[in-house]
Amino acid sequence: MEIGTEVRRYIAGNFLAGGQDLALEDSTPLVTGGIVDSIGMIGLVGFIEDRFGIEFLPREVDLHNLDTIERIERLVLDKLSSGASAGRPDRIDRNA
Amino acid sequence: MPGPDGWLLHGWLQRTAETSPDAPAIVEGGRVTSFGELFRQAVSLASALAESGVSKGDRIALVLPKTTDAVVSLFATLFAGAVYVPIHPRWPRERIAATLEDSAARIAIEASDGAPRIRDSGGAAVLSWTEALARPGARPLAASTPADPAFILFTSGSTGRPKGVVVSHRAAGAFVSWSARQFAVRPADRIACPAPLGFDLSTFDIFNMALRGAACVLVPESCVWIPRFLTRFLLEERITCWYSVPSVLILMLQDGGFASHSFPDLRLVLFAGEVFPGPSLARLQAALPRATCANLYGPTETNVVTWYETSKGFDPSRPPPIGKPCPYAEVRMDASTGELLAGGDSLMCGYWGRPEETSRAFAVLEGKRYYRTGDRVAAGAAGNYIFQGRLDRQIKRRGYRIELGEIEAAFARHDAILEVAAVAHEDRECGTVITAFVRSRPGREMSLIEAKAHCAGLLPVYMLPDRVVALSAMPKGSRGKIDYRALALRAAGEDDHGNRD
Numbered sequence: 001m002e003i004g005t006e007v008r009r010y011i012a013g014n015f016l017a018g019g020q021d022l023a024l025e026d027s028t029p030l031v032t033g034g035i036v037d038s039i040g041m042i043g044l045v046g047f048i049e050d051r052f053g054i055e056f057l058p059r060e061v062d063l064h065n066l067d068t069i070e071r072i073e074r075l076v077l078d079k080l081s082s083g084a085s086a087g088r089p090d091r092i093d094r095n096a
Numbered sequence: 097m098p099g100p101d102g103w104l105l106h107g108w109l110q111r112t113a114e115t116s117p118d119a120p121a122i123v124e125g126g127r128v129t130s131f132g133e134l135f136r137q138a139v140s141l142a143s144a145l146a147e148s149g150v151s152k153g154d155r156i157a158l159v160l161p162k163t164t165d166a167v168v169s170l171f172a173t174l175f176a177g178a179v180y181v182p183i184h185p186r187w188p189r190e191r192i193a194a195t196l197e198d199s200a201a202r203i204a205i206e207a208s209d210g211a212p213r214i215r216d217s218g219g220a221a222v223l224s225w226t227e228a229l230a231r232p233g234a235r236p237l238a239a240s241t242p243a244d245p246a247f248i249l250f251t252s253g254s255t256g257r258p259k260g261v262v263v264s265h266r267a268a269g270a271f272v273s274w275s276a277r278q279f280a281v282r283p284a285d286r287i288a289c290p291a292p293l294g295f296d297l298s299t300f301d302i303f304n305m306a307l308r309g310a311a312c313v314l315v316p317e318s319c320v321w322i323p324r325f326l327t328r329f330l331l332e333e334r335i336t337c338w339y340s341v342p343s344v345l346i347l348m349l350q351d352g353g354f355a356s357h358s359f360p361d362l363r364l365v366l367f368a369g370e371v372f373p374g375p376s377l378a379r380l381q382a383a384l385p386r387a388t389c390a391n392l393y394g395p396t397e398t399n400v401v402t403w404y405e406t407s408k409g410f411d412p413s414r415p416p417p418i419g420k421p422c423p424y425a426e427v428r429m430d431a432s433t434g435e436l437l438a439g440g441d442s443l444m445c446g447y448w449g450r451p452e453e454t455s456r457a458f459a460v461l462e463g464k465r466y467y468r469t470g471d472r473v474a475a476g477a478a479g480n481y482i483f484q485g486r487l488d489r490q491i492k493r494r495g496y497r498i499e500l501g502e503i504e505a506a507f508a509r510h511d512a513i514l515e516v517a518a519v520a521h522e523d524r525e526c527g528t529v530i531t532a533f534v535r536s537r538p539g540r541e542m543s544l545i546e547a548k549a550h551c552a553g554l555l556p557v558y559m560l561p562d563r564v565v566a567l568s569a570m571p572k573g574s575r576g577k578i579d580y581r582a583l584a585l586r587a588a589g590e591d592d593h594g595n596r597d
Contacts (some may be wrong), residue, residue, distance in 0.1 A: 016544050023545045034552025039494060041321045046351060058318035058325050083196045
């Protein structure tokens with residue numbers, strides 16, 4: 001499964017009026033670069049969870065982990081390899 | 097309680113710290129700060145600020161997210177007799193620099209962790225939070241009066257420069273003390289408000305904490321991107337009072353599993369900043385059968401001036417009324433334009449450093465000052481006002497107010513752009529959609545990524561256009577002015593052609 005490609009396609013389709021994904025590089029800043037706003041991030045995070053069958057924990061969801069396609073890909077791969085798939089109960093991490 | 101003439105926001109904290117020093121004042125995840133600690137830290141930082149030369153009326157910029165440290169800094173600023181200027185660290189660096197310069201901040205405090213956000217301080221001394229706390233100080237503190245400015249909130253300005261709304265202790269106190277009485281805020285309450293400090297909604301949780309000894313429970317940033325985390329936050333933190341824009345509540349209802357829980361502790365839900373669609377509000381109230389829900393209305397310049405308790409009944413086929421005037425407010429309708437004029441105790445002092453804009457913003461009627469809200473209203477049943485729309489090009493997106501002219505000014509700073517017009521329309525699923533129509537120099541057409549990146553260097557994220565459409569010619573009216581109506585129709589029409597799924 002090509003995580004980066006799928007995420008790029010989602011962003012291009014939803015935030016770049018389709019078709020303009022060629023200029024979207026793996027290191028293009030998404031939030032700080034103004035491509036995805038905070039409400040858009042909610043949709044993107046929901047898409048990633050559904051598509052790859054993972055559930056994020058509060059401490060994983062921050063600007064550092066989600067601002068570029070390559071970081072999103074790394075986070076998703078980490079989660080998939082640690083076996084943290086959907087169904088695991090999430091809770092508010094007090095030390096996040 | 098003393099009347100408006102005795103109101104000092106930090107005085108409320110001082111009194112509560114004396115009577116209930118051990119009660120929780122701020123809860124931030126596992127970190128709980130008592131009133132006694134909050135007071136001691138704030139006074140110690142205040143005297144350190146005074147030691148650094150801060151005197152009465154000086155501006156202190158808080159380049160901090162809404163954290164315990166930010167709340168300590170905010171009260172420290174007030175104890176020092178100074179005026180706080182909240183600046184969100186996520187703003188583009190250039191906007192931060194421009195706001196520091198415009199407010200002529202004497203000191204800017206930023207978080208100690210992470211990359212520094214202040215590139216050009218415009219003359220302000222920059223202190224990291226740990227540096228600020230480490231400075232010893234034993235200076236006597238300045239005495240303030242209720243008419244003195246307490247904070248300056250920067251909002252979108254139509255000419256491309258944000259405007260600073262100067263708010264006095266008395267003006268903020270008028271809303272807070274009314275809300276405390278009206279909604280019976282008490283020490284056992286746990287109040288949450290996800291709005292940043294620069295948003296006037298944050299007067300409710302911060303200063304009701306100080307006035308009533310309630311706990312102010314800060315919403316973790318991680319909650320903002322996953323609605324189910326917000327729902328869990330409400331449950332696990334046993335929040336009793338909530339205040340946000342409707343958008344945040346709608347997210348919890350749509351994607352956060354809100355309606356499948358019961359919230360035995362949540363007794364009060366207040367919302368403001370944008371229109372709450374009737375069907376969503378009906379769902380919210382069905383999920384909270386025992387809670388008081390109320391729609392509060394008022395621009396930053398006046399804070400809340402009217403309110404309507406929706407949990408006493410409303411017609412879900414239309415948005416709720418903005419309601420009746422609060423007792424401290426003077427509200428009237430301009431008979432010819434339908435514009436709502438608002439005055440009274442909660443009125444701002446004026447715009448920071450802009451005397452002409454300040455005098456244009458006010459109408460003086462029978463010797464009293466009223467702010468011209470630019471909101472068109474109608475008088476509905478039982479004296480409740482009903483919002484009808486704007487008289488100008490200001491829009492609301494997720495409660496943030498945006499001058500489309502400020503977006504245009506950001507585009508115009510790109511040398512490829514010859515002409516630009518920004519319009520907004522309502523999309524049933526996406527809410528307010530902003531489209532920028534641009535005419536570029538031949539051969540210099542901008543891609544959407546390029547356009548967004550350019551604007552992201554100048555504007556906060558919530559102001560960025562969703563779409564950029566290149567035009568070879570702008571539609572013009574007979575007098576050569578851009579025909580915004582035609583562009584808005586075109587922007588709304590483009591939705592039908594499926595740019596979004």
